[in-house]
Amino acid sequence: MPASKRFLHPEAIGRIARLDLRARQIVEGFLSGIHRSPYFGQSVEFVQHREYVAGDDLRHVDWKVWAKHDRYYVKQFEEDTNLRCTLLVDVSNSMRYGGAPMNKFEYGATIAISLAYLLLGQQDSVGLLAFDERVRNKTPQRTRRTHLNSLIQALTVSEPAHKTDLESILREAAEAYPRRGLMVLVSDLFADRAGLFKGIKLLRQRGHDVLVFHVLDDDELDFDFSGPTRFEGLESNDFLNCNPRALREGYLQALNGYLEEIRRGLAQNDVEYALLRTSQPLDQALAAFVANRQAANVKRN
């Protein structure tokens, strides 16, 4: 299967194509687009009047105000900009867990690529960073549609390794993409929570709008195993022989505690969070997320 088809599902694209992904916060871009920019520019959206100072473009002097008050005021307009989006995709070993139709990595990658397709379609620029214990691949932010292929290529990583500290990965991402934009983290987040929260906090301090897609498998969420089973760690050397039914309750308790902690930690940093099951139809999950975000933006504005 060509890589483009592996992560681009027509039905998912079809469902989200009518939507557009807006940055929730003000982002910086270089094209006029659909996102609000911190810069005043040429736009139809009037923002305010300001007294004329030397050097201001005479085109922006409001002659009607001069005529009434005999003072020079210039009109300031809001400038639209394009979105700079960075997809941070976890390609570590733990993301390889899961069976048909998709494992967590495939699910996460599909989400990332679908978003990239959507964003490229609305003239936003998209970059991608694939990581495990370190950053494995990095693509710059581009607005060209052909950029999609290089994004897909970046996801192909051989011999994935264990995840280490997410903080360092996120710090590195912040440094690699210094301009304010949208950071989309796609991961199972099986890593140190403190590091994760520190990294997120850093991104937020740099002015990034952060979005977390937490991808987990049904097995991981429901722990629906039976019969004696030997569990071997994907990212550690731990193993455990047990009757999974006996441990299920304790496991779910621990898991729920972990999810709650993630949820709370991310909410504190004003980060949007979505927990996705790999069994969930991808298009639905994505469409629901994008639609929610649109509605939230409308409300905010």
Next chain:
Amino acid sequence: MPPPNEFAEPDLGLPTYPVFPFVHPSLFWIGLPLIALPVLIHLINLLRQRKVEWAAMEFLLASQKKHRKWIILKQLLLLLARMTAIAALLLMVAQPVLKNQWGTLFGGSNTHHVVLLDDSFSMSDRWADTSAFKQAKQVVERLASRASRQETPQTFTLLRFSRAGRGSSGLQPDLISEPVTADFAAKLEGTLGPLAVSQTAAGPADALDAVERLPAAREDETRVVYLVSDFRANEWNEPTALRKALGKLDTSRAQLHLVNCVDTGRGNLTIAQLQAVPGVRAANVPLMIDVAVTNHGASQVKHVSVLLEEDGHARPAISVEEIPAGKTVSRRFPVVFSTAGEHLLKAQLESDAIEIDNLRFAVVEVSAAAPVLVIDGSPDGKDAYFLATALAPGGKIKSGIKPIIESARYLRSNPLEGFAAIYLANIERLDPAEIEALEAYTRSGGGVAFFLGERSTSDFFNKQLYRDGAGLFPAPLAQSVQLLVDRLEKVPDLQVTDHPIFAVFSGERNSFISAVIIERYFATAPGWQPDPASTTKVIARVRNGAPLAVERNFGAGRTIAFLTKAAPTTTDQGPWNNWARGNPSFVVAMLELEAYLSAARQSVATRFVGTPLEMKLTAGSYRPQVRFTMPNDRGATSGKDGGALSVDAEQAKDALGVAFHETQSSGFYEAQLTKTDGSNEIRRFAVNVDPAEGNLKHLDGPQLAARLAGVRVKLHNAGDFAFDTGQLAGFNLGESLLYASIIVLLVEQLLAYFTSYHPKPIGGARR
């Protein structure tokens, strides 16, 4: 031929058990490894375990750390429960036989119903249209019917009281450890139908005792003993022995049920006695017969008439005006038998609650004349003359006594058995052979009277006849002494007691006795007094209080010594007394003495139904086969109705012993003996029912419970008798293990439920 004495254990065709306590030990051994099956399955599962590469190890390890101990504990418990369940199922199949007290606690798998059925004749008690025995039969039928509906194996034993005897007839149950199968009801009906009340007075003691001797059908059986009876007061009022027997059964862990078959105690009349009064039994001599009727009821009975039959011919009935409650009234009537031989007497009452005890039979043997031996030591023979004259006055008066006067030598050379009594008067001495013959005669029931005289010496009597109490003579003698005449004394010389000999003189002052003058007598040894514990008694004294007549029992017979002379003649020492001279009291006293002495030989042992008729025949005189004819249901001897049986005599020393055991009904029995010369001899016996059994006073539940306090029995009434099914089902250990298995399996399921995973409807972690 009598039935075997010992009860032989029948081959019941039931399995015998090995030492190991399982019904199916092989199944147990085959199945034993199965107990390890859960462990094996666990090990196989461990080998088969799936390998999963897992990302979220963190949470799994946390869960494991938290629940590890509890999980291991639950799993161990579950494993144990599964192994226990398999063990219980295995035991259920193998059916362990627990023989110790725990086994009996759980109950055996087999219930053995032992029904002890009272068939003594008091059970023929009738009321309305039923009787106690009918009620009892219905109880047995109901018991069998209930037993047949039980799921566990049941066996049934039916034993009648009359067949539980320890005697020669032995234990003869009607049903013995009979498995209660589909055709059991028919079999029981066939057995129970013809059963009728026996004429015995068999009590429950033998039957209870017999339960111990019954063979067990199976080793693990639970015995349930039913005593189906009428619980008469005469047996149960002081049931010390019965309590002991019941207690013994109780300790052997048998369940005891007493089933009462009568509603209330009814009145009943019983002929308690029909027998000849001791006296001379000779043809054409009047013989007095006593008949006694007992009123067992709680109120007096009036105008009771006793119908009498003499040799099959009716005699005038005797009427008893009134019999108070609980009392026995006797009537005496004379009978004169015209011929010598055995005569049959039968008394009968009118119909009442119990028929069987309304009849009484007696056989009276009458001889042509009763011979008595008179030995006289005096040369003139006067003593013998006076005695013989008194015993057989002659003329028109018939005493039936035939005195034979002989010298002392006669004793050693002739048989003495034929004499009704022996009189020894004024003897000087006897040689040892004569003394031995005399003592043998007395020991076998003969009566001997001594009269002393001028020839008698204390030395001989003391040394040879008294022998410090070991001999025949009842008292040691001193010298003959003269009774001093006291003219002022108004007291008669002869002071009699109320002994039977002098009974006719008792009461009113009797001039004949007071006319007797005693002038000389033998004093007893100084200081001698009869031992109160012995049978020696002084029955007459002289005026001064010295003994004049002394009696004692010797063997089966008795001796009486008059310490003065029989003849009123004058001797060298002067006259001894004037009693025989023209004083009628001498004749009367001598006839009474004769009756008294011969009574021991005449007394016929009362034979009750069920006791064997025993005879001893002189060897060589009779052929060993004796033919017995039994009575019909009216008591009369009739070969046609009653049937006859031949019995072989058994040689015992120099005599032939014959015992006839088939005395199951009252009436006259005939033994036909054949002498070696070919001639026949008939002997007759009267067999009667035990009159005590006619007492229908019975104990009700509370009274019985009070008397049996401390013994674990259950009391029931026949009418409302229904036993607890659960109790009688026995406790099949296999069955109890089945329940145990079910419980263990339930526990296992419960444990498994709590140990395992049950997805909740929503399931999974929160989204």
